[in-house]
Amino acid sequence: MTCEAPPLDVDALRAALLAPIGPWAALDLVERTGSTNADLLAAAAAGAVDRTVLVAEHQEAGRGRLTRIWESPPRSGITVSVLWRPEGVPADRFGWLPMLAGLALLDTVRDVTDVQAGLKWPNDLLLGPGQRKAAGILAEMTAVTGGGPGVVLGIGLNVGAALDELPPGATSLAAEGAEVDRGALLITLLTRLAAREKQWRAAAGDAEAIGLRGDYRAGCASLGSAVRVELPGGTSLVGMAEDVDAHGRLLLLGADGRRQPIAAGDVVHLRPAE
Secondary structure, three states: OOOOOOOOOHHHHHHHHEOOOOOEOEEEEEEEEOOHHHHHHHHHHOOOOOOEEEEEEEEOOEEOHHHOEEOOOOOOEEEEEEEEOOOOOOHHHOOHHHHHHHHHHHHHHHHHOOOOEEEEOOOEEEEOOOOEEEEEEEEEEOOOOOOOOOEEEEEEEEOOOOHHHOOOOEOOOOOOOOOOOHHHHHHHHHHHHHHHHHHHHHOOOOOOOOOHHHHHHHHEOOOOOEEEEEOHHHOEEEEEEEEEOOOOOEEEEOOOOOEEEEOHHHOOEEEEOO
């Protein structure tokens, strides 16, 4: 079992991350909550400002894509949600936000560890030679009220948990041999995340113009692999994950030579082909 890590220091986080020194406008830390995304969505509806951050030491009802559950022991990881109100970016480009967040995670792990890391399309962080999942990302649109439309993006990263404390197929930085300070890791992650989003927003969400698509392709471990795309209703598609297009969709090359774009919102699972 993992020894409980020391608590995060909210004053140190604010000193490093809040304006005018840092890139974020507001940051709160809570000991426990059901879901940081749900809390921040409610705050957004009440008028929370652009670039607001909420961090939790323990999340009791964390959510992943398609209502999946995200679990980790208290103080064993990073649980954080951010609110963005990216004015001037067309809504059809918002799909890049969870993908650039995946890249920020990858940037962070490579900055502070030597653990082998890559992304499974669209945004799962895989660690180690076994390519086990160590982090998940969930982006949700806010209500139109309370300061205009926006996106709440949540990240859950396993840091100190042992393998027997995690769901099957999951891992953590510690389980892959990296011992890191959660506070320093969170500061690096939020700094990297803000820089990626600022560049994307300044380009009105054009992933090609700022090299975001190229960076993603370089970091995505799925590309070039034979995969099975599981769709709602029990159907599936098999082919090679050839590329991602300008909208972040996976381009699946079938045995018949045809390429089919697959949107993240339409996929139940992406798995290696048998």
